[in-house]
Amino acid sequence: MNLAIIEDRELDLLYLKTILNSKGKNHNILSAGTIKDGIELVENNKIDCILLDMHLPDGEEIEAFNAFFDRFPHIPIVLLTADKDEKLALQLMGLGAQDFLIKTELSDILLEKAIIFAVRRIKTENELRELNATKDKFFSIMADDLRNPLSLFQLSTENLLKEYKYLPPDELEEFLHDMNSNSKNVYNLLENLLTWSRTQRGIIKFNPDIVSLKFVIQNNISIYEPEASNKNITIEADNLNDIKVYSDSNLINTILKNLINNAIKFTPENGKITIGLTAKTKSIDLTVTDTGIGMDQKTIDNLFNIAESISRLGTNDEKGTGLGLIVCKEFADLIGAELIVTSTEDQGTTFNLQIPNIPIEDFEEI
Secondary structure, three states: OOOEEEEEOOHHHHHHHHHHHHOOOOOOOEEEHHHHHHHHHHOOEEEEEEEEEEOOEEEEHHHHHHHHHHHOOOOOEEEOOOOOOOOHHHHHHHHHHEEEEHHHOEEEEEEEHHHHHHHHHHHHHHHHHHHHHHHHHHHHHHHHHHHHHHHHHHHHHHHHHHHOOOHHHHHHHHHHHHHHHHHHHHHHHHHHHHHHHHHHOOOOOOOOOEEHHHHHHHHHHHHHHHHHHHHEEEEEEOOOOOOEEEEOHHHHHHHHHHHHHHHHHHHHHHEEEEEEEEEEEEEEEEEEEEEOOOOHHHHHHOOOOOOOOOOOOOOOOOOOOOOHHHHHHHHHHOOOEEEEEEEEEEEEEEEEEEEEEEOOHHHHHO
């Protein structure tokens, strides 16, 4: 473990180093004698924990603590002092210190435990902070994405109520088509949001059985062909052998549904979507390839990151939130599969779901 000791007294520093590396421990210990030098040390090294003396030449107590905590809030700080000041200890712990130790009471076991628990606590705190920030940002994005189509749908129905008697049949049909498309977008968004929330709560489980991938693919093609035909997009199945896997049919079906829906959204009119199935030694590769607008590397890198996922419009201005692909990635993890993305801007994208290949003779043994 990389430790930074900020201590100006040579004897105290030597004592700390001695007990930290006793009984075969092998910490990497760096030290500084002032706040200024300590900050520079931590900035230039990867530090796991800071051991901070409360009385330094250029600052004491709260001033010394704040100098480090303000700059390095994600690194645990264990405070060291010769004074038994419980009031000060509680105050500093309330400000963010992980522990407060009296130098004259130190032992190798006490100090080691304090460091280990401090590192664990700050790691948990950082993870919770990041998770809450991510979810706050996500729900903020989702609120906007949900509000816009609902507002548009409400406006459309109001206009239709006022004008339907005076609209020519062709304009009325176009109006209804737009409303239907908008309602589908809202439904898909809500369905993915509910599915994602269930995965976060651990409600969705992996329930494996023998799955015919050919059946799953053909079923989804029949469902999405009408939607694809509205953009004159063809959906083809390439080399569909009757390959079976030991996996969860519901999770695979949801993944494929979202991948096809995504391909339709980002493929221009007269485009093509190809679904492939290839058996390999260690995996069954289910691929969805489109001739769509593609993505740059930055978009690919953030595709499954809920905090960074970018909302993009489809080729016919279809609204996209990126939530469906996040669900795909989480479901792929549930079934032990890899979801690999390759894409070229203005040429198209391929999603490759690599499902673990369990030999057919092993099905009965599982």
